[in-house]
Amino acid sequence: MTAVLVAATVALFAAPAVASTSVRTLSAAPPAVNVANVNAHLQQLQTFASSNGGNRATGTAGHTATTTYLQQKLQAAGYTVTVQTCTTCSGSAKNIIADWPGGDTSNTYMFGAHSDSVSAGPGINDDGSGTATLLEAALVLAANNPAMTNHVRFGWWAGEEQGLIGSKFYVNSLTTAQRTAIKAYGTFDMIASTNGGYFVTGTDAVAVKLREYFTSINVPTETSTECCSDDGSFRNAGIPSSINSTGASYKKTSAQVAKWGGTAGQAYDPCYHKACDSYPSNINSTSLGRWANAELYAAWTLTTGTAGPGGCASPGQKLGNPGFETATTPWTASTGVIGANTGEASPRTGTRDAWLNGNGSTSTETLSQSVALPAGCSTYTLSFYLKISTAETTTSTQYDKLTVQAGSTTLQVFSNLNAGAYTLRSYNLAAFAGQTVTLKFTGVEDSSLKTSFVIDDTALTVS
Numbered sequence: 001m002t003a004v005l006v007a008a009t010v011a012l013f014a015a016p017a018v019a020s021t022s023v024r025t026l027s028a029a030p031p032a033v034n035v036a037n038v039n040a041h042l043q044q045l046q047t048f049a050s051s052n053g054g055n056r057a058t059g060t061a062g063h064t065a066t067t068t069y070l071q072q073k074l075q076a077a078g079y080t081v082t083v084q085t086c087t088t089c090s091g092s093a094k095n096i097i098a099d100w101p102g103g104d105t106s107n108t109y110m111f112g113a114h115s116d117s118v119s120a121g122p123g124i125n126d127d128g129s130g131t132a133t134l135l136e137a138a139l140v141l142a143a144n145n146p147a148m149t150n151h152v153r154f155g156w157w158a159g160e161e162q163g164l165i166g167s168k169f170y171v172n173s174l175t176t177a178q179r180t181a182i183k184a185y186g187t188f189d190m191i192a193s194t195n196g197g198y199f200v201t202g203t204d205a206v207a208v209k210l211r212e213y214f215t216s217i218n219v220p221t222e223t224s225t226e227c228c229s230d231d232g233s234f235r236n237a238g239i240p241s242s243i244n245s246t247g248a249s250y251k252k253t254s255a256q257v258a259k260w261g262g263t264a265g266q267a268y269d270p271c272y273h274k275a276c277d278s279y280p281s282n283i284n285s286t287s288l289g290r291w292a293n294a295e296l297y298a299a300w301t302l303t304t305g306t307a308g309p310g311g312c313a314s315p316g317q318k319l320g321n322p323g324f325e326t327a328t329t330p331w332t333a334s335t336g337v338i339g340a341n342t343g344e345a346s347p348r349t350g351t352r353d354a355w356l357n358g359n360g361s362t363s364t365e366t367l368s369q370s371v372a373l374p375a376g377c378s379t380y381t382l383s384f385y386l387k388i389s390t391a392e393t394t395t396s397t398q399y400d401k402l403t404v405q406a407g408s409t410t411l412q413v414f415s416n417l418n419a420g421a422y423t424l425r426s427y428n429l430a431a432f433a434g435q436t437v438t439l440k441f442t443g444v445e446d447s448s449l450k451t452s453f454v455i456d457d458t459a460l461t462v463s
Contacts, residue, residue: 001189
């Protein structure tokens with residue numbers, strides 16, 4: 001993100017428009033992005049910087065290595081990749097533009113990030129985070145190879161830190177018809193700030209979908225007056241655009257701490273434009289994973305569906321008490337499972353969650369809720385965050401297990417071998433459309449060495 005110099009000139013955006021009554025029919029529920037893969041990309045970007053003077057600034061070998069990496073990954077995945085030489089950028093650097101084959105190119109939805117850093121450091125949050133999440137979202141889309149109705153395009157821009165030069169060069173290279181074909185552009189710049197928030201600033205179709213996703217996982221968003229990034233190049237050309245971020249040098253307020261956590265009075269990113277913007281110390285993996293999945297959700301739902309009449313009469317989030325914040329109803333749970341847990345079972349958000357097992361003795365504990373799913377909708381997505389901690393030392397034996405079921409169908413079995421921090425889990429429940437289905441979590445623990453299965457921020461989103 002370029003330096004915050006003219007925040008007062010940034011237009012304030014209106015609230016998102018009321019959703020259209022038309023129904024979008026999706027080929028399948030969006031798949032999930034694995035944040036571990038995003039982190040692997042960030043490690044590569046750090047290596048490129050460390051091996052080339054400590055940065056990935058436009059015109060340097062570190063930036064060239066970055067764009068070559070993007071090109072190779074995208075081409076191997078099946079994208080049509082255009083390597084555009086930005087002749088107005090330092091060192092004639094490269095823009096990388098990747099088109100997934102298929103879909104109506106007159107209805108193109110575009111997602112972008114800048115691939116360069118400042119000269120002071122490796123630029124891992126600014127903007128390795130946007131670069132890496134978009135790359136992995138693009139790779140997941142390609143791996144699933146959905147039927148395309150609209151067209152999706154990804155872009156990685158050089159010269160952002162010198163004044164949005166690469167994105168301006170790209171937009172200026174487009175004909176009037178090509179600009180008109182881009183129905184919305186979203187840029188992702190600094191989406192893993194260590195003291196950050198969730199800022200979706202714009203009213204374009206990409207921004208609407210991002211807000212829709214964050215609402216589905218109970219994460220509130222705000223608009224921001226920090227500037228500037230490559231959305232400006234597109235907006236100035238008449239293309240509906242948004243900037244999406246976790247914040248740069250502005251300071252977090254007490255109200256934002258209440259909403260997202262963190263430290264009031266401190267910058268969203270204390271390492272903004274500094275040498276300490278490095279991997280892994282300057283990355284918030286939670287926001288990194290959320291944004292990666294939000295990006296794929298927006299790309300998937302805007303380009304793999306078709307608009308049609310009739311259909312989903314009752315869209316929305318269907319689970320009651322999804323964050324366990326209001327007693328237990330309508331959940332049915334073993335005694336003590338739902339509560340204001342602390343320590344290893346601390347909630348991901350809010351003050352309460354569901355904690356199964358963690359006893360260190362033989363036990364079976366359950367959590368369930370029956371929910372009616374309307375017929376005629378396009379997507380039925382169950383999601384929740386799961387944290388697993390264990391005292392088991394084995395790397396091969398499943399001593400303690402958590403089984404996730406929808407009706408009599410087992411969606412997944414987790415165990416002590418899956419120990420890790422809160423991770424978003426997502427499942428397509430379209431097979432249960434028009435039915436009342438019981439969602440059930442069953443934790444079974446053996447006689448020694450405890451394993452805790454902690455669940456928070458559930459959702460069953462229908463659209």
